[in-house]
Amino acid sequence: MKLSIIMSGVFLINPCLCVFGHQGARVVVSRSFADFTPQASFDIKKCDVHRLEEGPPLKAELTREQGLQYYRIMQTVRRMELKADQLYKQKIIRGFCHLYDGQEACAAGIEAAINPSDHLITAYRAHGYTYTRGVSVKEILAELTGRKGGVAKGKGGSMHMYAPRFYGGNGIVGAQVPLGAGIALACQYQGNDQVCVTLYGDGAANQGQLFESFNMAALWKLPCIFICENNQYGMGTSMERASASTDYYKRGDFVPGIRVDGMDVLCVREATKFAADHCRSGKGPIIMELQTYRYHGHSMSDPGVSYRTREEIQEVRSKSDPISMLKERMLSNNMASIEEFKEIDVAIRKEVEDAAQFATSDPEPPLEELCNHIFHNNPPLEVRGTNPWVTLKSVS
């Protein structure tokens, strides 16, 4: 890829290329990757803190490799979600489909800050995290289309995708939060220095079971990072109409909190690093509020414009899009070229297209699978069918 840039980029007119060299003479530059800035330091927004002496740093280091990786991840999630939108409108995906476009910096930033050995659990807007936790676009789309090649063999659907150290994908609002605290308890119990990232939305932030979880996590100092992805709307209800207090980072009361710019992948990463260090040092849980935004409605059955204006959505797209922001930062600091980004885009488009192709052509799960996976490590059992003459078989 880099070689082709050198070859093709030489004679292209590129606004990033310095046509006039330092002495003023016209210079034709052959671009090699050695010309790119390998690393830069970026100012990031200061985080509001609650019950903390200090917050995450105000500067973030970004290497070229990291930048391209974050870009790749966010762009993949973006294109995957847009493809899901398309497939849903073609009625190839059915049921619930809650899309993540707009919020990519959250998933990418969090994953960049934690280890693969750490744990993560989220609610139903989960496709982005399913990807960052290691499931391929192919397996995600095939799960959405309900095929046997899906990550849950077609049996889970949009809200129930799993991977090692990724506990879904949970359909009941707020129920994932005690689960996450329990996973953190297991980390503490096993003494493995791991943390659990437990995500929920502004809508779930008022659930009683969250406060039960905060209480126990604080009491027992569980290594749990509670993260509120505040995209300002719980389904069709704005946060002001649902919450007596919209300072979600303070809602943990005795649990320290930070409020983070969720549209800036670097801000998310630094804050998550800070939070993970806090937990790993045995200080107990911490809450992060990520201020973010979703472009789509709550789900595919919600156009998303009855409770907010198109102007608002457009404004976020043009001023705060996480992918554009990262790209502009890298370009203006000479960390990559436009061609590189274009090549990445092309490659991602192909990956998503191939995945969609698979997701639409892979067969549905065979009926023999219907009753399997009721119990683990169990001898086969019989399951009653729809009528007394139908007895189906279930294996583990």
Added chain:
Amino acid sequence: MASSLRCFLRTGKNAVSALQRREFHRTLPVAVQVTVRDALNQAMDEELERDERVFLLGEEVAQYDGAYKVSRGLWKKYGDKRIIDTPITEMGFAGIAVGAAMAGLRPICEFMTFNFSMQAIDQVINSAAKTYYMSAGQQSVPIVFRGPNGASAGVAAQHSQCFAAWYGHCPGLKVVSPWSAEDAKGLLKSAIRDDNPVVFLENELMYGVPFEMSEESQSKDFTIPIGKAKVERQGNHITLVTHSRYVSHCLDAAAVLAKEGIECEVINLRTIRPLDVESIETSVMKTNHLVTVEGGWPQYGVGAEICARIMEGPAFNYLDAPVTRVTGVDIPMPYAKILEDNSVPQIKDVIFSVKKTLNV
């Protein structure tokens, strides 16, 4: 002799001296008397010792020794890490227990009574029971939810509900209902060793009842398989199918009926889900008559399910009379003793129902 000996033992009198009086020429028996409470305690103690991933959490389980003293001594022996007192937040701690199970531990989650499990029922059903299926086998949930279920004495409506039918309804769960001390110990050990969510329905009124425990059942590896019923008493004339406390009622009724020449076969279900229909069918095909006995409400209950299954299977053609259900009265549990006593099946109700079913 066995059943009357059991009746005798349940009165709490000294079994050893009783046996010595009856058969003085034999050596001292190796069987020992153990209450259901102690049997549960032993089961948990042994499993905690055997597998360090096992831990117990719930209200008052640690420093208070258990609201009903079932976990007595465990905190002292195993400490804060493995015996955890929780705040009064069922939904939260049940969810925490499920999450811990997902991440590799083997929690025992105690509900002080199963009435309080309703606050947490979403975690039991949606997070625990369904996950293995939804994940197509990727994510298992090896957890036990245990605690007293059903009627107690004078605790009124909100504290007396039987949840056998509620949990028995759901795929992905195993639901167990022990009667005797041996049941309690063997089934709880199996439940803890099971890699799936098990709802373990105890009964507060049975906690203090002593039972003879065989030598075999005193072994640390003694388990009773989940999903298999036990014939507690053989008989030819009628089958009584029951679970938990009402096994005692049925055995007592059987003893009375035996004097009138009616021999009842009493089946202790031991497991509500999966239901051991075959054992019931085998018995019905022998006796031709069936009475189910439970403490829960009649509508959509355990007895209703047994009736439906018998109708759908080979035993139907062997029935000489419709199946009779003996159940709790279809009302919230009242407080006054006379009302409460008349809200749950009594021995006389079982006797009456047997005679009606046999048309004698």
